[in-house]
Amino acid sequence: MDMHRRRLLAGAAGLLAAPVARPALAQGRGGPIRLVVGFPPGGSGDLFARFLAEPLREELGRPVIVENRPGAAGVTAVEYFLRQPADGSTLMMHTGSSAVSGPITRRNPPYDPTRDFAWVALLSYAPxxxxxNPRVPAQGLAELVALAKRPDSRLAYSSAGIGTTVHLAGEALKEAAGIEMQHVPYPGSGPAITDTINGTVAANIETYGTLLQHHRAGTLRIVATMDPDRTPIAPEIPTAKEQGFDVTAGTYNLLAAPVGTPAEVMQQVSAAVGRVMARPAQKAQLETLGITGIAESTPDQARQFVADEVAKWTPLVRRLGLAL
Known part of the structure; x- marks a missing residue:
């Protein structure tokens, strides 16, 4: 497991044990907290925001309202969010696409993920x-690579869009394996998976938990996870690394506040989120989806995680010549 992920998953347990005063938000302005999401209802970012909203209301004593502002892989919501007051009344739920891949794959990045947000916490990680497609005659990555290297190969893989984290993961796998596979982008993970099931494309890269239901139903075959370790809900599926391809990738949910939000508000929200993510029911719900909930993330750790991800993926983006 990557070192910064080890620190986050194992890290500052004292955060949960420390007593936390609640006056800044609970008694302050009294109005609702808006939780901005850059994707339409039903997507993974939206679902995670709604997963968090009610228990966060219980912790903070104020309504938490999910506000969807879809468009441009999360960039539309970010541009709106950056105009909001830094008083704790507005937060934003980020995915890997809006936090990292969205800005670094654009010719003129509309924001800097390392400077333009006050990162509150890293909430989850999903490999x-x-x-x-079951008709592809490959039971593992080595066989898939051998098929892709054939002179007559027409293999293609689908993703949720150009410049998304899954697109970058697919290109990283191609580079590690020394193969060519056409990338077929879709406007979301749903149609990308559907066209892989019906055979329009041979392969799909998506979060493990999203694909697992199709794997178990026999409509898709998962041949590798991109986590350093096998996942506990299906330990029979090998990782890419143990099959000889050193590629680790996944997506994540992070919570951000506007830059300039008072330190006491940041600490209060971070501690409240930690308590929510430490609830056994919340953790169990995420585990069934193949998602690791993170209860110990501090603002400093979340900020460092984003910086590490930007540093990890920027060289690949430059090698690919991506400039959306």
């Missing part, structure tokens, strides 16, 4: 996986 990606490689799934094949």
């Amino acid at each position: 990606f996986a490689v799934a094949l």
Whole structure:
């Protein structure tokens, strides 16, 4: 497991034990907290925001309202969010696409993920996986790579869009394996998975938990996860790394506040989120989806995680010549 992920997953347990005063938000302005999401209802970012909203209301004593502002892989919501007051009344739920891949894949980045947000906490991590249409004659990555290297190969893989984290993961796998596979972008993970199931494309890269239901139903075959370790809910599926391809990738949910939000508000929200994510029911719900909830993340750790992800993926983006 990557070192910064080890620190986050194992890290500052004292955060949960420390007594936390609640006056800044609970008694302050009294109005609702808006939780901005850059994707339409039903997507993974939206679902995680709604997963968090009610228990966060219980912790903070104020309504938490999910506000969807879809468009441009989360960039539309970010541009709106950056205009909001830094008083704790507005937060934003980020995914890997809006936090990292969205800005670094654009010719003129509309924001800097390391400077333009006050990161509150890293909430979850979900590894990606490689799934094949069952008619593809490959039981593992080595066989898939051998097929892709054939002179007559027409293999293609689908993703949720150009410049998304799954697109970057697919390109990282191609680079590690020394193969060519056409990338077929879709406007979301749903149609990308559907066209892999019906055979329009051979492979799909998406979060492991999203693909697992199709794997178990026999409509797709997961041949590798992109986590350093096998996942506990399906330990029989090998990782890419143990099959000889050193690629680790996944997506995540992070919570951000506007830059300039008072330190006491940041600390209060971070501690409240930690208590929510430490609830056994919340953790169990995420585990069934193949998602690791993170209860110990501090603002400093979340900020460092984003910086590490930007540093990890920027060289690949430059090698690919991506400039959206």
